[in-house]
Amino acid sequence: MQPLPQTPDEAAAELEALAAEIAHHNRLYHDDDAPEISDADYDALMRRNSAIEAAFPDLVRPDSPSKSVGAAPSSALAKVAHAQPMFSLDNAFDEEEAADFLGRVRRFLKLPDDEVIALTAEPKIDGLSCSLRYEGGRLVRALTRGDGRIGEDVTANVCTIGSIPKTLPDGAPEVFEVRGEIYMEKSAFLALNARLLAEADDPEKARQFANPRNAAAGSLRQKDAEVTASRPLSFFAWGWGDHSALPGDTQASVIAVIRDWGFPVSGLFRSCADLTEALEQYRAIERARADLNFDIDGVVYKLNRLKYQERLGFVGRAPRWAIAHKFPAQRAETTLERIDIQVGRTGKLTPVARLKPVTVGGVVVTNATLHNADEIARLGVRPGDRVVLQRAGDVIPQIVENLTRDEVRDSFVFPDRCPICDSEAVREEGEVDIRCTGGLICAAQRLERLKHFVSRGALDIEGLGEKTLIEFLDLGWIAEPADIFRLAAHREELLGREGWQEKSVDALLAAIEAKRAPDGARLLFGLGIRHIGAITARDLLKRYATLDAIRTLADDLIALRDATPPALGESDAKHRARLDKAITEQIGVENAGGAVGQALADFFHEEHNRAAWADLLAEVAPPPFIVETRESEVSGMTLVFTGSLETLSRDEAKAQAEALGARVAGSVSAKTDLVIAGPGAGSKLKKAAELGIRVIDEAGWADIVAGATN
Numbered sequence: 259m260q261p262l263p264q265t266p267d268e269a270a271a272e273l274e275a276l277a278a279e280i281a282h283h284n285r286l287y288h289d290d291d292a293p294e295i296s297d298a299d300y301d302a303l304m305r306r307n308s309a310i311e312a313a314f315p316d317l318v319r320p321d322s323p324s325k326s327v328g329a330a331p332s333s334a335l336a337k338v339a340h341a342q343p344m345f346s347l348d349n350a351f352d353e354e355e356a357a358d359f360l361g362r363v364r365r366f367l368k369l370p371d372d373e374v375i376a377l378t379a380e381p382k383i384d385g386l387s388c389s390l391r392y393e394g395g396r397l398v399r400a401l402t403r404g405d406g407r408i409g410e411d412v413t414a415n416v417c418t419i420g421s422i423p424k425t426l427p428d429g430a431p432e433v434f435e436v437r438g439e440i441y442m443e444k445s446a447f448l449a450l451n452a453r454l455l456a457e458a459d460d461p462e463k464a465r466q467f468a469n470p471r472n473a474a475a476g477s478l479r480q481k482d483a484e485v486t487a488s489r490p491l492s493f494f495a496w497g498w499g500d501h502s503a504l505p506g507d508t509q510a511s512v513i514a515v516i517r518d519w520g521f522p523v524s525g526l527f528r529s530c531a532d533l534t535e536a537l538e539q540y541r542a543i544e545r546a547r548a549d550l551n552f553d554i555d556g557v558v559y560k561l562n563r564l565k566y567q568e569r570l571g572f573v574g575r576a577p578r579w580a581i582a583h584k585f586p587a588q589r590a591e592t593t594l595e596r597i598d599i600q601v602g603r604t605g606k607l608t609p610v611a612r613l614k615p616v617t618v619g620g621v622v623v624t625n626a627t628l629h630n631a632d633e634i635a636r637l638g639v640r641p642g643d644r645v646v647l648q649r650a651g652d653v654i655p656q657i658v659e660n661l662t663r664d665e666v667r668d669s670f671v672f673p674d675r676c677p678i679c680d681s682e683a684v685r686e687e688g689e690v691d692i693r694c695t696g697g698l699i700c701a702a703q704r705l706e707r708l709k710h711f712v713s714r715g716a717l718d719i720e721g722l723g724e725k726t727l728i729e730f731l732d733l734g735w736i737a738e739p740a741d742i743f744r745l746a747a748h749r750e751e752l753l754g755r756e757g758w759q760e761k762s763v764d765a766l767l768a769a770i771e772a773k774r775a776p777d778g779a780r781l782l783f784g785l786g787i788r789h790i791g792a793i794t795a796r797d798l799l800k801r802y803a804t805l806d807a808i809r810t811l812a813d814d815l816i817a818l819r820d821a822t823p824p825a826l827g828e829s830d831a832k833h834r835a836r837l838d839k840a841i842t843e844q845i846g847v848e849n850a851g852g853a854v855g856q857a858l859a860d861f862f863h864e865e866h867n868r869a870a871w872a873d874l875l876a877e878v879a880p881p882p883f884i885v886e887t888r889e890s891e892v893s894g895m896t897l898v899f900t901g902s903l904e905t906l907s908r909d910e911a912k913a914q915a916e917a918l919g920a921r922v923a924g925s926v927s928a929k930t931d932l933v934i935a936g937p938g939a940g941s942k943l944k945k946a947a948e949l950g951i952r953v954i955d956e957a958g959w960a961d962i963v964a965g966a967t968n
Contacts (some may be wrong), residue, residue, distance in 0.1 A: 271838075273307065273317055277319055340406075341500035344403045384552075390438075390696045416440075439494050441493075443490070446470075492552070556582045588648065591661065595612050600674055605697060646660075695863070739785075776880050812862035886915060890965070895920045899912070925942065932952050934954055
């Protein structure tokens, strides 16, 4: 595990990023049924979040992943609150962590070391959790887990699943919620995909599910119950929720009654006298895993005594009395046939291994990510090698071992030019990724670059959203920023297209024309040059005034870089430090150092970018960049805005500060002179207090602005 953050600022920033990233993956997995990372990678993100929260308990966020379960329910189905929250489980990844779980239980309950703790063990089905509510013996509602507190009403769809009883026998409690997993058997999944392929008019466009879990989730969460009825879904019960009475005093006895009521329960469910027996059952289930007709990814242990469960209760989003012991990833051997390079939307070059097809965990795998050039070097892989393949978390394949690295064969040479646009591909200092420098002309990056160029923080061209940009790209009308200013030539063609009227066409063209003399800093920022954000762009133009001067600066930096080779015997690190210092001095702008200069040099060193730059400046004419400032008490200061601003936008506040001769920074440091804090201010406000920095509220800032002299 990588080292933990050292300061509260670093920890708060990483927790914010983790919260956003985990929420994104929760939506993909629970809402869209389309995960893009493995279970193991997701678990790693959650463990990283928990570790940082443990080290910095005061920084736990209100939206922390440790406090939430799953994702918010989809808008496609009715939302209903669970009578009792439907929490998820914490994970153990080896036998030691499973023993730690039992140790925590023993300490919480203050049990002596020699007291035996009985458990149950059952396979963790890879499906969609569902709660079935019975009142008066009749099924009245079925809900998905959702976010743990609010689920989706899938009652009509669940009623089509034959293995789920619609009534309970006489004598059952008046109210009882059976909880379990809706899943699709492997054989049923293969048959469903074959049927969907056979029924499709165009086989290449046939709907195909990626795995049984996605098929089960997509089939259950249909608006039309007839679609669900046509899909082969199954159910295993593993617990219960709200109830008016419990028909037993142990986990095993209640599950036995639920089985007697007619609910399917896994045949691998076992009562275990202690952890040793539970681990034996884990190993037995792991051995049987490949032959099971359903996917599982671990074994769930629960304390058998319900009185212990009641005393232990819950912590955060999980019960203290249960844990999921995950399986290690499944592996197989195959041959690496070739290595292809893919270019992502940010210019990152990612190597992809093309493999001789092999089955891993019931799925035929033909591709695997190699991450980056360093990973290729670490594994020493080349076309023709025999490799060990692993499906991490049973989702994303990766190569974990090269069995033939000692064989004599040419090493793989990572390209130094983009395979899409032939621009230079470079690795920046301190980074593992190699990126294409042809941002303005590279087809792989084109849409994202154009979206950034017209975005609110850049040229802010109203009416040019993603959908419109995609339409114009597909028509071949735009490829580079300059093409946007030539769209008027397509006016008549655009009027003939669906969805476009004369008013909307003329409004778009007028919005484009209004940007013929754009703010130079916005234009520079809009080009998407790495490390040149909105603040850095303004700082550069405050010093250099025109874009022509920025181009001259870039040429000077290229010449400086070429004229500063490593000295005899000089280490790479010392040479980089010497070059960074020279670049920083050449730029002469505070907070615009080596990384900014290298990025400018890389951008203008590429001929395609120089041509696109010249083409753009033939269409637009930014006036010289002049910041008119007024004398004020904050002139020359560095300010930080944090929290919510209620009377003005963040962009407006920054503009006000610059007009008063101040610089706005994104983080609090010893160089900060003043912090303006609105509601919800967090770590930055705390940092300001630690450093003794003056803090005012939004009303105080308004007084400073009003009191400035002309």
